[in-house]
Amino acid sequence: MVIGAGVVGLAIARQLAQRHGGVFVLEKHRKFGQETSSRNSEVIHSGIYYPKGSLKARLCLRGRHMLYDYCRQKEILHRQCGKFIIATNQEESLQLESILEQARRNGVESGRILDRSELQQHEPHVEGCRALYFDTSGIVDSHGLMKQLETDAVLQGAEMAYESQVTGIRKIDGGYEVTVADASGEFVFTTAAVVNAAGLGAYEVSSMAGMDDPFYRLYFWKGQYWAVGNGKHKLIDSLIYPVPQAKLTGLGIHATIDLNGGVKLGPDAVYLDGGKPDYSVDPNSGPDFYKAASRFLPFLDPDDLHPDQAGVRPKLQKPGDAVRDFIIREESDRGFPGFINLVGIESPGLTACLAIGEMVEGLLKEEG
């Protein structure tokens, strides 16, 4: 049984259904992808920045290859548009070298430093003294991807239960008793295995089962976007990022293109103190976005920007803490065999979803 029909839960359901047929997916909303999976940048990441050997680095790289193949095979809209990291001064220019080294350590195959004139040949409206270019980055239609994953899973025997919220989990002999609330009330069923892919609700679900581990505690960080209007979205054709600042909780406000030719700036990183998701965009945050992006997009004027959407990252760290890796863990060693927790699946979770599905299947096989 899989809890959560975001892109990760759906990719896991597809993988398990392909190998073992019957899989049950429980989702509290009326359709898939109503939370983080539909509120992100839709970028297929190259896997540049994550620490070597981390799950984020490994699953991003493997997931990227799998995702491009899957998109080509199933005709899911995507574009390998490439990504530029722009240095605007000498200090940032030096940092490009260490980002390239980190990318190579992670096994990212592309990556090339361009001088100003080469940058201008590719992106004539972008300002920078040097840039790092990765042709492996791209964008994907996340809704189309989720629709296809759901279709594949169902065709292989998975059952989707929408408007079905998991409210309790109890360990019993040989498995778990799961309590579910739906429109008709509450019902209970038993299952040998539970995969917790509940995104923002993953800590709550693991706690329900009795694993109230402070190490799994999630902290919510909002990422807001502002869209670029007044026809200026036509002025870039790739993903344009700044050099990340030390201790940053995201990659810095960058410009992403979408498959309809739109451009949005963001996401920023706002810690949500109350521990509840909040999808509002602060109407007063525009000047911060303008200030950050106009350093490398000099054609922008403040009134070109209008508030767009926001998403919420389920992070394992609060402000000031060191960056943490994904937790993807089979919990036999603490007395919960066949229970897999996926906690802190922030970026690059969309890119990595197919590789995560493969990993979860492997963990369940090992557990036997």
Ligand SMILES: Cc1cc2nc3c(=O)[nH]c(=O)nc-3n(C[C@H](O)[C@H](O)[C@H](O)COP(=O)(O)OP(=O)(O)OC[C@H]3O[C@@H](n4cnc5c(N)ncnc54)[C@H](O)[C@@H]3O)c2cc1C
């Ligand atoms: C601002 C932002 C930008 C991002 N940009 C990128 C990007 O460009 N590229 C990239 O690779 N990644 C990106 N990410 C990360 C990516 O979006 C996530 O890693 C991914 O969507 C996580 O998918 P998920 O299925 O784990 O979570 P979700 O999509 O949140 O799905 C979890 C599901 O579980 C359900 N659920 C929760 N509790 C229960 C319960 N008790 N019972 C039943 N159902 C339950 C929820 O309703 C939800 O549908 C970004 C994230 C954010 C916030």
